[in-house]
Amino acid sequence: MKTVYIVDDNEVIRSLLHNALSRRGDCHLYSFDSGNAFVAALDGLEEGVLLLDIHMPGLSGLDVLSRLAATDRRIRTIVMTAKAEIALAVEAMKRGAGDFIEKPFAIEDLMGLVDRAFEALQDARDQAAPRETARMQIERLSAREREVLVGLVGGLSNKEIALDLDLSPRTVEIHRANVMSKLEADSLAAAIRVALTAESAHFA
CATH class of the missing domain: 3.40.50.2300 (Response regulator)
Structure with missing residues (x-):
């Protein structure tokens, strides 16, 4: 009713x-x-x-x-x-x-x-x-994983993200893999789509 x-x-x-x-x-x-x-x-x-x-x-x-x-x-x-x-x-x-x-x-x-x-x-x-689902997925990420995701959304490469965050490229790769897994994304485009749907300007 x-x-x-x-x-x-x-x-x-x-x-x-x-x-x-x-x-x-x-x-x-x-x-x-x-x-x-x-x-x-x-x-x-x-x-x-x-x-x-x-x-x-x-x-x-x-x-x-x-x-x-x-x-x-x-x-x-x-x-x-x-x-x-x-x-x-x-x-x-x-x-x-x-x-x-x-x-x-x-x-x-x-x-x-x-x-x-x-x-x-x-x-x-x-x-x-869909926004609520995306936000729930974003909330699964650690603070460092969110920083990596911000870099990905900004179009940065793994090496550029590593420089920005003062991490090794290998560590960024691990965080990136975790991001993809937690967002249930099978591609970088899918991960970015989740971030944008969740209003990525506010998740960092």
């Missing part, structure tokens, strides 16, 4: 959205009457789509987006704004909102955005899986 969070201080709107989304039959629904209440629960929330009102007492929708961006929660946000609030909508997008919709809106239009948000979450999962 998918998860949708509704955050709006207007009880009528929360109820309307809850009823409309419940008819989909494929969503767990959680409603919050303020940005403060949502942020207080944030640490325990799972992946999902957030329908977020921009104007609320206490923490505004923009405030909530800033708090959300500071976490590792995988939550795709659709901001609900009043008409002619394009500047606010743009600011919301800058703070991490995936989409926005102007009130009043047709439920069918909102459902289309919800579907698109779930597709974006699936795409993010698909892209994250």
Whole structure:
């Protein structure tokens, strides 16, 4: 089941959205009457789509987006704004909102955005899986093996790496063989691909 969070201080709107989304039959629904209440629960929330009102007492929708961006929660946000609030909508997008919709809106239009948000979450999962696998492989390497891998990614030969690290070429060859084994790479190109997938700028 998918998860949708509704955050709006207007009880009528929360109820309307809850009823409309419940008819989909494929969503767990959680409603919050303020940005403060949502942020207080944030640490325990799972992946999902957030329908977020921009104007609320206490923490505004923009405030909530800033708090959300500071976490590792995988939550795709659709901001609900009043008409002619394009500047606010743009600011919301800058703070991490995936989409926005102007009130009043047709439920069918909102459902289309919800579907698109779930597709974006699936795409993010698909892209994250190989990165996570590559990072786990990189973590198997010792500090010295990572240094050798950095050299390989930089296009250095074994001799050049040996000079840089003040090692013998034979020692570099041993480290290189260990790198290939731990990365499950059958070629230098495959090892470099793993490093780049794992965002090699950050593993050294």
